[in-house]
Amino acid sequence: MTVLVKAIDSIGSNMKLALYATELETGESISVNGDTAMPMQSTFKFPLALAVLHQCEVQNIRLDTSIQIYATDLIENTWSPMRDSLGTKSFRLPLKDLLYFVTACSDNIACDVLFRFCGGPDQVDSFIAEKGFPDIEIRNTEAELHEVWQRQYKNSTSPHAMSELLLAFYKNKVVNKEHTDYLLDLMLHNKTGDARIRAGVPEGTPVADKTGTCYPDNGPGTVNDIAIVTLPNGNHLALSVYITDAHVDVDHGQAAIANATRLVYRYFAGK
Numbered sequence: 001m002t003v004l005v006k007a008i009d010s011i012g013s014n015m016k017l018a019l020y021a022t023e024l025e026t027g028e029s030i031s032v033n034g035d036t037a038m039p040m041q042s043t044f045k046f047p048l049a050l051a052v053l054h055q056c057e058v059q060n061i062r063l064d065t066s067i068q069i070y071a072t073d074l075i076e077n078t079w080s081p082m083r084d085s086l087g088t089k090s091f092r093l094p095l096k097d098l099l100y101f102v103t104a105c106s107d108n109i110a111c112d113v114l115f116r117f118c119g120g121p122d123q124v125d126s127f128i129a130e131k132g133f134p135d136i137e138i139r140n141t142e143a144e145l146h147e148v149w150q151r152q153y154k155n156s157t158s159p160h161a162m163s164e165l166l167l168a169f170y171k172n173k174v175v176n177k178e179h180t181d182y183l184l185d186l187m188l189h190n191k192t193g194d195a196r197i198r199a200g201v202p203e204g205t206p207v208a209d210k211t212g213t214c215y216p217d218n219g220p221g222t223v224n225d226i227a228i229v230t231l232p233n234g235n236h237l238a239l240s241v242y243i244t245d246a247h248v249d250v251d252h253g254q255a256a257i258a259n260a261t262r263l264v265y266r267y268f269a270g271k
Contacts, residue, residue: 001030004267008032008260015220015246017256020159021264024167024236030264034160037135038242039152041212042106043162043224044138046187049103050169051124052114053179056095063096063182069113078146080109096182103186106211108142115141121155128165131174135161152214152222159240162226166238170228184208184228195254196225197239200261206230213250221246223253229261232269239264 008019009032020034056063074080074088082093082101098114101107118124125138139154165174172180187208198207209227222244229237241257248256 004030004263005032008263011256011259012243014248015253015256016244017260018159018242019240019260019264020163021237021239021268022163022167023231023268024170024238026235028268029163030267031160032260034163035158037137037156037158038224039212039214039222039244040136040138040155040157040162040242041152041214041222041224042108042111043157043210043212043226043240043242044136044155045102045106045111045212046162046210046226047128047133047136047138047165048111048114048118048124049099049183049186050165050174051118051127052095052099053175053183054127055118057176057179061095063099064094066092066094067098067113067117068092069109073109073113075109075143078108078142080107081105082107082110099183100186103183103210104190106192108146112141112143131165131168133161133165133168136165149216157240157242159242162240163238166226166228166240170236170238187228193225193227195251196223196257197227197229197241197261199254199258201229201265205265215250220244221248221250221253223250223257225257229265231265235268237264237268 018033018036020031022029071090074083098110101110121138128136136157140151145151192211193209212224215221224242226240246253
């Protein structure tokens with residue numbers, strides 16, 4: 001195990017890398033700086049989606065309920081496949097479509113619409129803390145993160161905490177089984193993670209993941225990925241890989257996640 005940890009840690013040249021992996025069925029784990037607070041970037045959209053689904057359960061709201069998106073929500077200069085495909089005039093979308101855009105496409109505008117649905121970041125943060133994960137801190141919307149560079153460090157988690165949330169989610173301990181299965185399917189069809197955790201496992205391996213990325217013109221980069229990975233024996237691995245303060249381009253950051261994943265996967269698959 002020590003050799004494995006050293007090999008993973010050595011991947012993080014010119015960047016800060018933190019990783020935590022736990023096998024659901026056995027509880028065995030691997031940690032490389034796993035209790036270090038790291039900026040989440042869009043991986044916070046996973047706990048946001050959980051908060052949305054929880055609110056649906058508590059308030060008996062159906063996923064086909066229509067939600068208003070205003071023209072003023074549809075801002076420029078932010079990642080939004082929803083805006084790009086549906087235009088910049090006001091429209092309504094079912095909750096399930098907003099969750100698709102947030103989870104599978106990492107849409108920033110849909111994200112902030114769902115923050116409004118939940119009552120804001122503080123409400124999402126309180127929900128996650130009440131579920132037993134106070135180290136996952138959600139303080140700002142996507143629009144607020146875009147305003148001030150340093151705010152990214154406020155929306156933070158340790159890889160350990162995020163992997164534990166992934167496990168609790170997979171065990172139906174955060175939302176009910178119907179909503180767990182629904183969100184898991186969205187994550188299995190994530191469109192933003194092919195070069196990260198997915199690239200470090202054999203082709204065809206089920207990977208339900210959520211990515212996070214920030215590479216500004218005036219600062220070092222952040223590239224993250226969190227996932228439930230199915231192992232060859234049918235067991236499941238909760239894996240969270242966070243890279244920040246990266247003085248390399250996004251491709252090198254993604255490759256570092258893939259390389260770290262490859263080492264972790266080989267270890268758990270080869271037991």
